[in-house]
Amino acid sequence: MQKNYFIALEGIDGSGKSTQVKLLSDKLKKEGFKIYTTFEPTDSPIGSVIKNIFRHRIEADHRTIAGLYVADRLDHLLNKTNGILKKMEEGYTVVTDRYYFSSYAYQGTHMSMDWVIQANSLSAELLRPDLTIFIDVQPEVSMQRLSEGRDMIQLYESLENLHNVRSKYMEAFDRLKNEEIVFITDGNRPVDAIANDVWTKVYSLLKPHGTFAAKD
Numbered sequence: 001m002q003k004n005y006f007i008a009l010e011g012i013d014g015s016g017k018s019t020q021v022k023l024l025s026d027k028l029k030k031e032g033f034k035i036y037t038t039f040e041p042t043d044s045p046i047g048s049v050i051k052n053i054f055r056h057r058i059e060a061d062h063r064t065i066a067g068l069y070v071a072d073r074l075d076h077l078l079n080k081t082n083g084i085l086k087k088m089e090e091g092y093t094v095v096t097d098r099y100y101f102s103s104y105a106y107q108g109t110h111m112s113m114d115w116v117i118q119a120n121s122l123s124a125e126l127l128r129p130d131l132t133i134f135i136d137v138q139p140e141v142s143m144q145r146l147s148e149g150r151d152m153i154q155l156y157e158s159l160e161n162l163h164n165v166r167s168k169y170m171e172a173f174d175r176l177k178n179e180e181i182v183f184i185t186d187g188n189r190p191v192d193a194i195a196n197d198v199w200t201k202v203y204s205l206l207k208p209h210g211t212f213a214a215k216d
């Protein structure tokens with residue numbers, strides 16, 4: 001039986017995560033995988049509160065936001081209807097646009113990263129990604145992309161903050177290098193070059209499990 005996988009895409013805003021989630025998912029589908037793509041913050045009631053905070057419709061402290069992310073992630077995993085764990089049980093390979101490293105990096109710019117990692121430990125115990133892919137983009141490049149594609153610059157998207165978030169991602173990868181498998185790709189390049197790198201890495205992850213045995 002084909003093994004299924006859990007893959008998380010990470011990066012600062014505008015790094016190209018959703019673009020690469022789509023390309024990777026399409027490629028995996030072509031290879032015969034059942035694919036479920038998803039994202040955080042989710043569309044659940046908890047995720048909606050988070051989105052309303054970004055849109056400045058609700059005011060909240062960073063510690064409150066960190067707690068909301070913990071809850072949203074647990075629901076993302078455990079929801080009985082469309083939770084990631086249920087999808088994995090059903091044989092789907094799940095590709096998510098953001099997972100707990102986003103909390104370590106974004107909330108880690110405002111509060112103790114140790115606390116954020118601890119607060120998310122239940123999610124890490126429930127499901128660690130088989131692979132986390134970090135699309136590493138210069139904040140100036142991502143800001144340029146966002147200004148072309150969107151009219152609303154959200155709470156997290158100021159240039160200075162994106163620099164801080166990028167360095168917190170690097171700090172988190174270093175702290176968790178013994179627990180997590182992280183692949184960093186240069187996201188300043190054209191979409192296809194990044195997609196090729198991502199595919200080469202994912203292929204190397206899947207191959208030892210015999211997923212492509214028939215073709216080799």
Ligand code: ADP
Nearest residue numbers: 012013014015016017018019145149189190191
């Ligand atoms: P994210 O999901 O990380 O916020 P998106 O995938 O939505 O990023 O990309 C943000 C914008 O940048 C979109 O307009 C997208 O078309 C564009 N984009 C994505 N990847 C690249 C790339 N490698 N080079 C140039 N533009 C890109």
